[in-house]
Amino acid sequence: MLQLRYQEQGVDKVHRLKQGVTVVGRLPTCDLVLFDPSVSRQHATLRVIDAECRLRDAGSRFGSYLDDSPVADEVDVRPGQTLGLGEVKLVLEQHVPEETLLSEGHEISEGPGTICRPMSRGVDVAVPSGGDGHLLRLLADVGRTLLSSQSLAEVLNRVVDRAFDAVPADRAFLMLREEDDQSLAARVLRHRDGSVPPNPTLSRQVVHRVMTERVAILASDATSDPGLGVTDSMVRFNIRSFMCAPLWHRDDVVGVLYVDSPRIAQFTGADLDAFSALTHSAAVAIEQARLSGQLLEETRRRERLQRYHSPAVVSRILQGEDAGEELNAHERDVSVMFCDLAGFTTLCEHIPPAQAAALLNTFLTRMTDVVFEHEGTLDKFLGDGLLAVFGAPFEQPGHPQRAVQAAMAMRRALTEMNLVLDAPKLRMRIAINSGVALTGDIGSPRRREFTVLGDVVNTAARMEELAGPGDILVSGATRTRLGDEIAVRLVGARVLRGRTGPIDLYAVDG
Numbered sequence: 001m002l003q004l005r006y007q008e009q010g011v012d013k014v015h016r017l018k019q020g021v022t023v024v025g026r027l028p029t030c031d032l033v034l035f036d037p038s039v040s041r042q043h044a045t046l047r048v049i050d051a052e053c054r055l056r057d058a059g060s061r062f063g064s065y066l067d068d069s070p071v072a073d074e075v076d077v078r079p080g081q082t083l084g085l086g087e088v089k090l091v092l093e094q095h096v097p098e099e100t101l102l103s104e105g106h107e108i109s110e111g112p113g114t115i116c117r118p119m120s121r122g123v124d125v126a127v128p129s130g131g132d133g134h135l136l137r138l139l140a141d142v143g144r145t146l147l148s149s150q151s152l153a154e155v156l157n158r159v160v161d162r163a164f165d166a167v168p169a170d171r172a173f174l175m176l177r178e179e180d181d182q183s184l185a186a187r188v189l190r191h192r193d194g195s196v197p198p199n200p201t202l203s204r205q206v207v208h209r210v211m212t213e214r215v216a217i218l219a220s221d222a223t224s225d226p227g228l229g230v231t232d233s234m235v236r237f238n239i240r241s242f243m244c245a246p247l248w249h250r251d252d253v254v255g256v257l258y259v260d261s262p263r264i265a266q267f268t269g270a271d272l273d274a275f276s277a278l279t280h281s282a283a284v285a286i287e288q289a290r291l292s293g294q295l296l297e298e299t300r301r302r303e304r305l306q307r308y309h310s311p312a313v314v315s316r317i318l319q320g321e322d323a324g325e326e327l328n329a330h331e332r333d334v335s336v337m338f339c340d341l342a343g344f345t346t347l348c349e350h351i352p353p354a355q356a357a358a359l360l361n362t363f364l365t366r367m368t369d370v371v372f373e374h375e376g377t378l379d380k381f382l383g384d385g386l387l388a389v390f391g392a393p394f395e396q397p398g399h400p401q402r403a404v405q406a407a408m409a410m411r412r413a414l415t416e417m418n419l420v421l422d423a424p425k426l427r428m429r430i431a432i433n434s435g436v437a438l439t440g441d442i443g444s445p446r447r448r449e450f451t452v453l454g455d456v457v458n459t460a461a462r463m464e465e466l467a468g469p470g471d472i473l474v475s476g477a478t479r480t481r482l483g484d485e486i487a488v489r490l491v492g493a494r495v496l497r498g499r500t501g502p503i504d505l506y507a508v509d510g
Helices: 133-148 152-166 204-213 232-236 269-306 311-319 344-348 353-373 399-420 455-466 476-482
Strands: 002-008 011-016 020-025 044-049 052-057 064-066 069-071 075-077 082-085 088-094 114-118 171-177 184-191 215-219 241-249 252-261 330-341 377-382 385-390 428-443 448-453 472-475 488-495 502-508
Touching: 052 064, 052 069, 088 184, 114 269, 152 171, 152 184, 152 252, 152 269, 204 215, 204 241, 204 252, 215 269, 241 269, 252 269, 269 311, 330 353, 330 399, 330 455, 344 353, 353 377, 353 385, 353 399, 377 448, 385 399, 399 428, 399 472, 399 476, 399 502, 428 455, 428 476, 455 472, 455 502, 472 476, 476 502
Parallel strands: 428 472
Antiparallel strands: 002 011, 002 088, 020 044, 044 052, 052 075, 064 069, 064 082, 082 088, 114 215, 171 184, 171 252, 215 241, 241 252, 330 385, 330 428, 377 385, 428 448, 472 502, 488 502
């Protein structure tokens, strides 16, 4: 089975390819829908016949690529190669589940043509006294090539490449366990010439013994060895010699590497040494690639979270037992802040656009820093202002106090900015309201963003319209929650646009 592995908004995704034609593009009617602006509505087609895959560009705007080479006519795609559709990278992989690949066989016992060698944590390879230059070069190349690879798909394919370099095998299979509680799946199946074996099967007993007993097995004549017995798979594929060794790193056996040949006595004890050393280095490289992938995913997720949340909140989200659960939509008691520049549109009529943009960037950056310093969350920028929320994504006792203290700190920060900026003075107004709102990642499958929704937000937006330059207005709901910690003065009851009844407004003078 062939599948495509790719990332969408930092999330790993897999699409299993069907036999026949798969249309890839942005249209909902495509077989594989990619929500990236660089992907055309119908971008490319993938044609799968048995275990072969071919890629054709469908006249896309930003092009299709195979390993960074432009694709025009239909081209063959082999497992391990990278497809570029616009800016989206997809890796073609093989994936054959354990129940499909492994067949029942006989119990394995050591016979005259079989070697079962226990694997240690670190494989000590016996090098002949005269030296074995080929083996030494192989081990050096394995370490350099595998450990320099980054993606897991690249590592797995290079492991199989090195296996063909190391031993005279005709077929190679790399089976991997994605998680400790998951079954094996074949991720790479390949003939020496690069073709994919059609409908292969392996001995379940061989694979399971290798994994459970942590042994490397060599059979020099599998069909005649009475200790192995003859399985249907061995007869059907004319398997006369094979080797199988565990992919073992630290205390975990994450998979197996298996090679075979139709020739009798094709493998020797020296081949088993090299093969065992390869599997040890391969297991280390696989673990490194997995950790690198996890680190990259966390980095992307952290970068996304840092757009909205303070560093302290980001750390809590990433370190929580249910990381990301707090970003699901929840009803929470929050304090909402609207802040914008008064008269900025008029000011922009008298300064160059580049200067206006630089001035606005400086203002928004400084105000966002202050929000984060008080553990608030940035919902979004709104032209020359911003919307922030306190009390989300985590429950936050004292969120009204934090919101008002942040507003006062923002007012002081703007005063300091006006003293050093060689530009017209900026004037700001802020409104704060408290109440229950829906907070979390909200949107469509194509794009979701953290936001806050509800009447509490609409009321705060209307309050800001009544604020003058330099004002910090808070609602009666916020005033009640503040208690006596922060001094405010009554402005009076006001009717807000779009509302039927008046609400009490208070000003913060500190």
